[in-house]
Amino acid sequence: MCGTLCGVAAEYEIHNHSSGPAGTNVQFGVNKGTIWFVGSPARSSAEDAREGRLRDLAAEVRSACDRELEKWGLRDRDALPVRWHTATDDLFDHWTKIQDDGAPVSLDGRFTTIRHTYETVESRRLVILGRAGAGKTVLAHRLILDLLTNNPTGPVPVLFSLGDWNPATELRAWLAEHLARDFLFLDTPDVAGKKLAEVFVERGLILPVLDGFDEIPADHHPSAIRQISTLDLPLILTSRPGEYSRAAHEIKAIGGAAAITLEDLTLDETHQYLRQSTGKRRGPAWDAVFNQLRTAPDEPANRNLTAMLTMPLMVMLARTVYNDNQGLDPGELLNIERFPTAMALEDHLLDAYLTTVYTRRTRRTNWDSDQARRWLGYIATHLTQRDTHDLTWWNLPATLHRRSRILITTVVVGLAVGIVYGLAVRPAIGPLVGLTAGITVGIAVGPVGGLAVGLTNEVGFSRGPTGREPERLRLSLRRRAPKSLSWLPRKRSVSEFTSGVAVGVGLGLGYGLAFGLALALGGEIGIGIAIALTFGITIGIAIGIANGLAGVVVSAFGDAYDLHATDPWTLLNRDRTITLARTAAAAVLTMALVVGIATGIGLETARGLLFGLGFGLVIAPVRLAFSAWGSWLLFTRLWLPLTCRLPWRLKRFLVDAYDRGVLRRAGSAYQFRHARLRDHLAAQGQS
Template identity: 40%
Template sequence: MTQEVLAERSDLSVRTIRRLETGQSANPQVETVRLLADALRLKPDERAQLLAVAAGQTPPDPPSDNGIPLVSSFERGLAEATDDLAHAVRARWEREEELRRIQDPFPLPVRWQLAPDDVMDHWANICRAAPGESATPLDLAGHLPEIADFYGRIPSGRLVVLGRAGSGKSVLAGRFVLDMLRTRPRAGAVPVVFSLGSWNPTTTGFRDWLAGRLVRDHPGLSATGRDGSTLACALVEAGRILPVLDGFDELAEGLHRAALDALNATTLPLLLTSRPGEYATVARSDALTAAAAVSLTDLTVSDLVNYLPRTSGATGWEPVLNELRDHPEHPASVNLRAVLTTPLMIGLARAIYSDPAGHDPQELLDTDRFDGQYALEDHLLSSFIPTVYRDQPGRRRWDPDGVQRWLRYLARHLNRLGTRDLTWWQLGSTMRPLRRLFVVGLVAGVAFAFAAGLVATLMGGLGFETEAADAFTAGPLDGLAAALAVGLARGVGLAFGGAAIKPFRVQMRLHGGERRLGVRFIRRFMVGVTVGLALAGGLGLAGVLGIHFWIVGKLGPGPWYGVLAGLVIGPLIGLVWGLMARFEAPLDVRTAVNPTDLLTTNRATVIFQSVVLGLVSAVAYGVMAGLMHGARYGLLHGVSYGLVLGLAVGLGVTLSLTAWGQWLALARIWLPLHRRLPWALIAFLDDACQRGVLRHVGAVYQFRHARLHDHLTG
């Protein structure tokens, strides 16, 4: 292959190819190496080796004397991470099937047939035929229990599953993952479900997006190598991930063509699900390269007769099923038959009518009440939530009106964000920025004023009556100052970091933390320096204007003492925060992370860091007071007042600069105060998963059915 041909294939310049071949470019960009790997159509192990060498990692060990290649340490680590990920994915989907009662009493018979030719690629490409050779079309009819074997018969390893809303695409995706994992060889590719609705192919490359989703749902894969790339990136580049892309139709309007072009630029095996209309619109001009396509078929009356009576001990379904079977021409049968053709609607009907204490399913045949298919569907969707939230022994009771109000708020919140993924750290992010600044500052100010009063009381108990009285009086005033400072800090975060701060995906450990601090230390130190400069400028200006803060005034009168406090404490906070990265270890890859686990881990990490930063600020204040007023005053008074300042620093860092602090201020205090969400929010969300309204998807929640989500926003 000439340099010109390789350049054309890879979209790189001939000059870049020449510099790489001659060794003039000794440190190529990762994206450049990826483009070369795609153009050369390297196998997964070859791709991993190329990327490892280009990143400056140790290349694989040379072959042994008998010619058999030895497994390098890089490959061993990758294989171990792959197996750990497979364990976590299997645990998650087995739990998901239990919650959705897929096997109770048996899975609904999801079936498929060959999709129309105009949404499929050529059979020669699907079968990977050599140039000039023809290919025989494959038999693409099948049903759910054989999905893994069916997929294995497709030479290209690329499959598109089309089906209308509620037809069982997500059920098929979950069963595909579990069946593939059962037959997966050690260190083989791991099937992972990715919800496509959050991908913007115009701003994020496909492989980068896959790696980002892996890190979000499996924080242990955020561990970095010497080149700074994550373990998730290495797994994707090495072909150790089999993407199961759920919801092509849920991509934002106008992105379907760009997404399909991005998928066509890769040779990765994958399974893609979509509603037929959205996929056909772009596939008729250029379908997914080398992908076979199938369409899910409707369930039959025989399927209903075999399934619904076995979901209940009562016989209420028999008259309804007899009517469907014996009088298919009656209007009531026509309407109901049009509805009960998908697993979604059958699942809703089961939840509402299969309980002996529930409603009588014969009301579904009432044509005066339900004059058509859509009236029946609206009835099932509207009745589902009140049904699953009715009083049940052993379950927590929720206010029925509150449940509807809270779920509607969550659904509309997701609509405003343009996503199906409900993340706890983004709750409140759709509030107007000024309101968010006000809320965060108000919470911080009240908390600080209370803390200052508490410290003042303790100081009074130790005999510092005058100082205690001053502190108790000045605490609320300094609380207002703290509110302003925290609000402004959050404003800076909004300006530079976007609407929501991402949560930490690490845990604090004395051993096993980050050994190479590098860029993370520098970034954190610079944040501290910036905060210190802002604090010094703000306190100095306040002093010039005649505004004196009680806690700073204890160092000495005049604006220069405020400037000194900021210049000392800010960089010190940055230094300590940067060094704390040494004790931050990635989470265990084998852990099947859910939103509650991630929230708990973040809370522990944030509290630890805030306490450390608060204590460092307290000691720094005490040292400054001692140097200015003598050791006796510094030890006796400086540390006491430093505790108040430490509380302010800890609260400020927590509420303005961390995801958990934002969650605390907005989702746990402000939104419940306004009745948008319940006070016991995590308990409510987890209970909604148990009742079948929501589901866990890695570290986020989703409404279990897109139709239910859309219904709640109406």
């Protein structure tokens, strides 16, 4: 029998019962009493789904790390010989909180043994310290890749850039929020109603790799140490030594964490690396440089260059500039008049690096290194002012001043309202009258409605430094995420309603004022004002209801599951699709409500339909202005290129910069390859 077994022995009147998972049960002879078959409980479909999403996350993280290391040219055979030693005792917690037996252990190692070093720490909490350009982030990527390859059943290591974390926000919540942002398939709900990202963090299924403790503002370091210490999870943290040391001395080292300090490269290691990463005919040029450094180490030029060539970042730049560009002689690095300081040498390498990588022409690019440097400088300045390293397409409108955004929105939306309304009424009342009506509406409604849109839209920017967040849904008639009422974006619907009411009142008052002005010119001032107020408030509420309902209707057909939606441009495409769907839904609902209102107040059917069609079409540019994609179109694709601050084909430019290695990817955000490159470009952009 399969499943539950019942045996009956007539002469003994004994019943046997088997309880447990389905299987094959065999009974021999006569058994007295109850027989219990105890087995492991069957796995639920929810557990299977959760495990599948965890495997998906591991695959996405592995692919991203593999891609980054490949772009940096850091495979085992050509990796820099980065080494480290056990940090000083004051940067550790007590050994009794790190190792089970409390005995100190050596954590010394090199690039290819980072996993062994990490697994030597029994608490699985490790701090990686190193000066700027020492290779902390690269080493973190290597550790992530090694852990995923050699420990596939452990928690999934995920890199988080701490520069965007304010310790006023609880760390677990921040980790879950960034997981959901960068891996959209974790933005779906679990059976309990929580997002999968929250469940994974709470259950310890994520190994946080916290990159850039030093990028947190200094006054927040103590509270950051406290929060990280109370995070009861294995973790990895990277930082510059000075910032972490000051915080550790002021408060304490991170609880349960060991620490390692990255060492500088030696001249011999750098010499061998640069010689082996170029052709044999190029090697003697580097030999001459290093012979000079060894012969007279105290000369200022030699001292400056030696300091620079012990930093992995600068060595990588030197390889790109001089080994990939046969027209340059590395001997020029010893010119003390041209490069009087080590900083001057670094700035030269950064400039030469950009020139070198943008000298390589491709079919899809039509910009030179000077243009690229100017545009990258504008982006770097924006990131520096926001004190962040994350560049997302939806935060670029925030590079403009608030007054500029309001003015641009007012003008563009005002023009769009007038043109759209004129086109809508033109077939119904004739070309000339329709055009006149459109101009009249544009003059009367456009400025009022446009200003209402601009001011209301600005609320989205004032809520945070990044402006409006993109939509996280994918339209699908068959949702793959679990259905839950809590999943519907109710907050967004409320926001859409209030924004719609504010803009609708502006549009309605503008139209009502135009109509009331016509009556006032005929001597009926009181009637004109009454009509303007009544019309404005009524239409405002109607547009607000339409906006709110449009959000709910579209969300009902939305699905946040998309395994590969970690690419920023997938997010852009998704936001565009959802925005257009919401716009269409809002236009239809607005038209229906306005027609109903017009009919209810006694207007003839033709005029009611005309009002409905006009306002239904007018809501389209308004609704677009309220979206991340609409802001991208208006500010990033139109105004910033028009003022020569960004290229016309920004998406192509950013993808190209990533392909050239100038930018790297961190989830759905781009980052400059190194903070030093960002700061260098920002300084040039401000000069």
